[in-house]
Amino acid sequence: MSYSIPVTVAYGDGIGPEIMEATLRILEAAKAPLAYETIQIGEKVYQSGHSAGIRPEAWESLRRTKVFLKAPITTPQGGGFKSLNVTTRKMLGLYANVRPCISYAPFVATKHPTMDVVIIRENEEDLYAGIEHQQTPEVVQCLKLISRPGCEKIVRYAFNYARQYGRSKVTCFTKDNIMKQTDGLFHQVFDEIAKEYPEIEAEHWIVDIGAAKLADTPEAFDVIVMPNLYGDILSDVAAQIAGSVGLAGSSNIGEEVAMFEAIHGSAPRRAGQNLANPSGLLLGAIMMLVHLGEGEVASKVHNAWLKTLEDGIHTYDIYKESVSTERVGTKEFADAVIARMGQLPTQLKAVHYASVKAEPIKDKLSVRKPVTTETVGVDIFLYHEDRDAALLGEGLKQYTAGPLSLSMITNRGVKVWPDGFAETFCTDHWRCRFKAGDVNNVPYEEILQLQAKLTEAGYRIIKTENLCTFDGKPAFSAGQGA
Amino acid sequence: MSYSIPVTVAYGDGIGPEIMEATLRILEAAKAPLAYETIQIGEKVYQSGHSAGIRPEAWESLRRTKVFLKAPITTPQGGGFKSLNVTTRKMLGLYANVRPCISYAPFVATKHPTMDVVIIRENEEDLYAGIEHQQTPEVVQCLKLISRPGCEKIVRYAFNYARQYGRSKVTCFTKDNIMKQTDGLFHQVFDEIAKEYPEIEAEHWIVDIGAAKLADTPEAFDVIVMPNLYGDILSDVAAQIAGSVGLAGSSNIGEEVAMFEAIHGSAPRRAGQNLANPSGLLLGAIMMLVHLGEGEVASKVHNAWLKTLEDGIHTYDIYKESVSTERVGTKEFADAVIARMGQLPTQLKAVHYASVKAEPIKDKLSVRKPVTTETVGVDIFLYHEDRDAALLGEGLKQYTAGPLSLSMITNRGVKVWPDGFAETFCTDHWRCRFKAGDVNNVPYEEILQLQAKLTEAGYRIIKTENLCTFDGKPAFSAGQGA
Ligand SMILES: NC(=O)c1ccc[n+]([C@@H]2O[C@H](COP(=O)([O-])OP(=O)(O)OC[C@H]3O[C@@H](n4cnc5c(N)ncnc54)[C@H](OP(=O)(O)O)[C@@H]3O)[C@@H](O)[C@H]2O)c1
Ligand SMILES: NC(=O)c1ccc[n+]([C@@H]2O[C@H](COP(=O)([O-])OP(=O)(O)OC[C@H]3O[C@@H](n4cnc5c(N)ncnc54)[C@H](OP(=O)(O)O)[C@@H]3O)[C@@H](O)[C@H]2O)c1
Structure with a gap:
């Protein structure tokens, strides 16, 4: 040569x-x-x-x-x-992990002799951002981060792969019935990009049923694209059963x-x-x-x-x-x-x-119109040893700053104030939501002022999450419960 | 009757x-x-x-x-x-989801005729806390929360179940090689509680390989205990292949x-x-x-x-x-x-x-010695459109409050300042870590003061996470990268 x-x-x-x-x-x-x-x-x-x-x-x-x-x-x-x-x-920036899982029956023993699945796993984000913080003596946290460009890149890669290798279907697995925003974004981007590849069939499965189907009847799938964690687990499953x-x-x-x-x-x-x-x-x-x-x-x-x-x-x-x-x-x-x-x-x-x-990939990311974001409140997370949610609520209610006042308290996501159940198990980690009635765009200074008051009153703040709207739509989850 | x-x-x-x-x-x-x-x-x-x-x-x-x-x-x-x-x-508070997955061969067709696995899934916490916040136009987040009492309850339930039903092994699945704190806690509690049941074999698998083994050779398992999300996916897999x-x-x-x-x-x-x-x-x-x-x-x-x-x-x-x-x-x-x-x-x-x-369960939770927690810094997350990490770092470096000063910036968990790589893909969501050199226990007022300075300088703070030590040990992850 x-x-x-x-x-x-x-x-x-x-x-x-x-x-x-x-x-x-x-x-x-x-x-x-x-x-x-x-x-x-x-x-x-x-x-x-x-x-x-x-x-x-x-x-x-x-x-x-x-x-x-x-x-x-x-x-x-x-x-x-x-x-x-x-x-x-x-x-x-190696964002696409590609794993062909193919059986070679009858030469290699397998219970799934006609399997030929390619798993395309998002490789950079999700819980693998590796951002963990112990919150309280009882509670630890890991952040699951999903980004729109991250989703666009991996989904487009999957469809391009299918096109290049003459494959006819791309399936997406997420758990967007529970994680409506994070997995919801992945699914939404999948639906958007699928439209640009009309010759390729596109389908979505909830990851639990999808995984069950994959483990039982892998021949039902062709290319499957997934967020990082699901891809990690299920590509091992697919390779093993092949x-x-x-x-x-x-x-x-x-x-x-x-x-x-x-x-x-x-x-x-x-x-x-x-x-x-x-x-x-x-x-x-x-x-x-x-x-x-x-x-x-x-x-x-x-x-x-x-x-x-x-x-x-x-x-x-x-x-x-x-x-x-x-x-x-x-x-x-x-x-x-x-x-x-x-x-x-x-x-x-x-x-x-x-x-x-392979040409260097110049990822075509969708051009987004400028988005208007407004802050409409804040979730303040407290380390608090006393387990009486009603008492905590009554105590916090008196603290306000500008338009911000207490609207709910949850423990592990379940609403415990107002109107909690005695059966709900509570840890020492409380999410206290302060919202701004009708006012939009609370200046961050008000959020700081509220925190200053709570700190002075002896509450131990361990983290905050702003509550924002994007183009006027609230983009934060409600509390779980009755 | x-x-x-x-x-x-x-x-x-x-x-x-x-x-x-x-x-x-x-x-x-x-x-x-x-x-x-x-x-x-x-x-x-x-x-x-x-x-x-x-x-x-x-x-x-x-x-x-x-x-x-x-x-x-x-x-x-x-x-x-x-x-x-x-x-x-x-x-x-229904914390234990119990799913026996048993095959009835030859009367019901299955590729796994001798399967008899009971999956015990934690049913309340993990990503199912349902706490999601859109962070920036590009990035959404879901919190994964794991608590020590939550782990103790489910793990003890699994061992008691094994004892009650005469089963000889309890296996634990986690991904603690990546999620060292959250899944690490689940694994650690499993090891602690397993010691109280010496007659029952205890083993741990990383969830990806464990799932592959389960899908391929379910007869290798008896009782399996898992955090919520893994349990959701893998109990469907187990039921289906049975x-x-x-x-x-x-x-x-x-x-x-x-x-x-x-x-x-x-x-x-x-x-x-x-x-x-x-x-x-x-x-x-x-x-x-x-x-x-x-x-x-x-x-x-x-x-x-x-x-x-x-x-x-x-x-x-x-x-x-x-x-x-x-x-x-x-x-x-x-x-x-x-x-x-x-x-x-x-x-x-x-x-x-x-x-x-079944008696009402009075969960025996371990009595914890009081823990000393100290705050040693804060991760401040910014929504920032410009993608130049070096520039952002140089800009932020000048802001300090008391002992707090900038030590690193990551994007999706990867360190991008100081000394980032051009190949690393950056979103509009930046985690900026401010640490307190040798000082322990930074008053929260200093953290608020730092945020006030950043806000005044025009930076858009969207969330914070305190950096804490528990009994002197740092309990937050480092940045990923070289
Ligand atoms: N705990 C719950 O209440 C619960 C749990 C899961 C889902 N759901 C809800 O149920 C609705 C339908 O969900 P889905 O269609 O995804 O799942 P599904 O109801 O479990 O049904 C899926 C398929 O499984 C088979 N199947 C399920 N139960 C069967 C039974 N008892 N006997 C024979 N075959 C059975 C049928 O297959 P064939 O049609 O191929 O014969 C059925 O179409 C949704 O609204 C979902 O949210 C509720
Ligand atoms: N990408 C990577 O670099 C990577 C990936 C995964 C794990 N690891 C690291 O590898 C080390 C060992 O991990 P592990 O034992 O859990 O998993 P493993 O290295 O994949 O090996 C597990 C078993 O799989 C079989 N096996 C794997 N590769 C084989 C091959 N080429 N030919 C024949 N059999 C093969 C062997 O089974 P039998 O012994 O039963 O024959 C082996 O003991 C760990 O330090 C882990 O962190 C590295």
């Missing part, structure tokens, strides 16, 4: 080095035109005092090559360490940078024994070749791999007497794939990737 | 009335000593202007009888309606009140046709009888039902030519169960419930 594309690789921990070596040998045999820059990440780097398991030089390589093939790493137990995966995804976790690769795609890996971890108890299945990382590498526009090489490698599966050359995790012909180690599996380079599978469906280099 | 126990029942919507009638006929045939008070809930009540689908008189009955047998209802679409289930659970959603009942248990129901909804498209399977509600009613100390009646009904399944008398949802002998409607199914009253199953395992009335 007359050119070579720079790619950053990391050999990782545990089984990482073995499966990376096997993968790179296969790529070499296929004459993939790649030039590798190796970086060190993971256990040793954590232990040398880098709290995210990666050194500045490594960032520098990633930001230069913009393509990362990553073997699994071992995350040290215990506090103070940041997840390298979360860090890499978010620092580099066959082996050793058989799935994934990509993490951003506007400029992309990362490719196996979905499994470093499997320490299998490390260094020439046992591990390198297929997950190999499939990740194939996704990388497609991303780089090397569709021909990608197809060659993928088809040789399918033929190897078909021929019954299996590592321990998928070996089964009835379908396997030979039980092999990591190295021998790679040799078998190399020996089949140029062959096509005869029973499994051969792949044919187009050779189109 | 010389006594009768008052019980509140609601016939619900859709298939509700039919399956309730069938259930009550079976209970009558078994001579269950119950006296019913009927209340109306659901669609009609919502439409008559009660935003939670229930009237004050109905609450009154529930709080008096303390036992509720509930048929499914139809929740109207669209805004302004509160979930009746969430409301009932939280107002009455067989039919028409076959699972559930209980919602509080200290004083308890509610029993089918896990499915009102299946409007099957309503009024004498088609629906009444088994889910019947199994809910059996759980109610056990709760009331009527173990003998409960066993009689449950065994007659098992015998009916075995004899191949099946409603449409589980009818299969190879195992069924007769396809029946709702009424005829009930008749068949009644005809078998007193019989035992011959292949499926017969049940034998003890006749021990």
Whole structure:
């Protein structure tokens, strides 16, 4: 080849080095035109005092090559360490996590022989913003954040993916019957963007029933797009029921940078024994070749791999007497794939990737008209040990500032004042809502003044949330209860 | 019988009335000593202007009888309606949702013939506090709240349940590698309480891998206890893969009140046709009888039902030519169960419930030593349209109050100042952390003063979170990133 594309690789921990070596040998045999820059990440780097398991030089390589093939790493137990995966995804803006979950029956045992689902998981926001605060001795909190551009990017990615790979349906999972604003936004953006792809069927399921259907009848789905947490859980479910976790690769795609890996971890108890299945990382590498526009090489490698599966050359995790012909180690599996380079599978469906280099994504975000926001009140959260809601309400009622006065108190979201039930269980964490009767746009100074009065009276404020309207519509939830 | 126990029942919507009638006929045939008070809930009540689908008189009955047998209802679409289930659970403190997911192979088709899992879902807190606030034109937020007493109650319930029903293992699912404080608390309480039940095996799985294992190999689990959201999703998965959603009942248990129901909804498209399977509600009613100390009646009904399944008398949802002998409607199914009253199953395992009335639970909450909390800073969240993090940092740096000064800015949790990456995607929602160098216990007045300065300078504060230490330990997360 007359050119070579720079790619950053990391050999990782545990089984990482073995499966990376096997993968790179296969790529070499296929004459993939790649030039590798190796970086060190993971256990040793954590232990040398880098709290995210990666050194500045490594960032520098990633930001230069913009393509990362990553073997699994071992995350040290215990506090103070940041997840390298979360860090890499978010620092580099890798917002789309793509996980094809495909069964290879009858060559790999599965209860779902015709499954072919691609899960596209939002990769940056939701509860993974990692913003946690202990509120009181009893209550801890994590923020779930969902943004409109975040939703637009991932939903558009899912529809573009479906179009590119000739898939006919995109399903969205959310829990918007409960989380009407956060998951509601995701669902709403899904409906908006679906309209731009009329040739692709679009449907939405509540995540609980959707998950049940996915686990039971995965063949009902094609592409599924989800917020981060649901995607995390359900992509593991889908990969597992398709066959082996050793058989799935994934990509993490951003506007400029992309990362490719196996979905499994470093499997320490299998490390260094020439046992591990390198297929997950190999499939990740194939996704990388497609991303780089090397569709021909990608197809060659993928088809040789399918033929190897078909021929019954299996590592321990998928070996089964009835379908396997030979039980092999990591190295021998790679040799078998190399020996089949140029062959096509005869029973499994051969792949044919187009050779189109992925352009840097210039996300088309919807142009929003300027929004008028007004503040109409504030939720003030108190740490308060006495559990008598009526007493707390009577006490707080006397404090006002400008137009702000107490309208309700909730505990864990349930209204306990006015008119609470004795059966409602109360913690030491109280949300006290102060609203401004008819006045719109309370100056923040009034909110500060109210807090000053409460503080002076001895109440312990631990957090606040403004109550806002956007273009005149209230955008905060009511209390739960009767 | 010389006594009768008052019980509140609601016939619900859709298939509700039919399956309730069938259930009550079976209970009558078994001579269950119950006296019913009927209340109306659901669609009609919502439409008559009660935003939670229930009237004050109905609450009154529930709080008096303390036992509720509930048929499914139809929740109207669209805004302004509160979930009746969430409301009932939280107002009455029904903190434990118990869902046995059992397969009845070979009589009901399933890919998991030996499954027998009980999911115990925390039923009140987590993201279901329902506290949502739109923050900025781009960002919405939902609070995930987890409390120590909430964790203690549900975990202890799970271990007591295992002990009462002779089950040998309790598994806990959380995502505490990411949510170290919220899910971390749940996991920590699980470990603490497990020690009090040395005869019961205790184990913890990260929820993603745990869910994958559950969907693939449910026979690896016995009792599983989980925070609310995971329990919602995974109990649907478990019920579905066990067989039919028409076959699972559930209980919602509080200290004083308890509610029993089918896990499915009102299946409007099957309503009024004498088609629906009444088994889910019947199994809910059996759980109610056990709760009331009527173990003998409960066993009689449950065994007659098992015998009916075995004899191949099946409603449409589980009818299969190879195992069924007769396809029946709702009424005829009930008749068949009644005809078998007193019989035992011959292949499926017969049940034998003890006749021990459930005492009102006096939750034993751990006595906590007084905790010293100190405020060491504040996270101030700004709505700010300009996306230049460096500029924002330079601007904010000059504002201080007492010991408080700017230490970091994050966007969706990722540190963007100081030393951010250009690749990091930024929304219009910025978390600005102000910390108090070495000083402990910043008076809240200083926090207000800082906010006053920022407001005067034109910054738009939309929320705050205090940074606290508890017994000297910082209890807030660091920023993510390099
Ligand atoms: N992206 C990443 O870097 C990443 C992702 C997940 C986890 N991790 C880290 O990996 C470490 C181990 O985590 P874990 O044990 O929970 O999960 P894991 O590494 O995925 O391994 C779990 C089990 O899955 C099987 N397995 C995984 N990969 C395999 C392969 N290539 N071939 C054959 N079998 C394979 C093995 O099962 P048997 O032993 O039963 O054969 C292994 O013990 C942890 O430190 C975790 O934090 C890293
Ligand atoms: N606790 C509750 O009150 C509760 C719980 C969940 C949902 N809901 C409400 O119920 C309404 C309908 O929701 P949905 O259609 O999503 O779920 P659903 O009512 O559970 O019904 C979904 C499908 O499951 C099958 N099914 C459910 N119960 C069955 C039974 N007893 N016998 C036979 N088949 C049964 C039917 O499938 P086929 O039609 O394919 O035969 C039905 O169409 C909504 O208004 C929802 O809000 C209420």
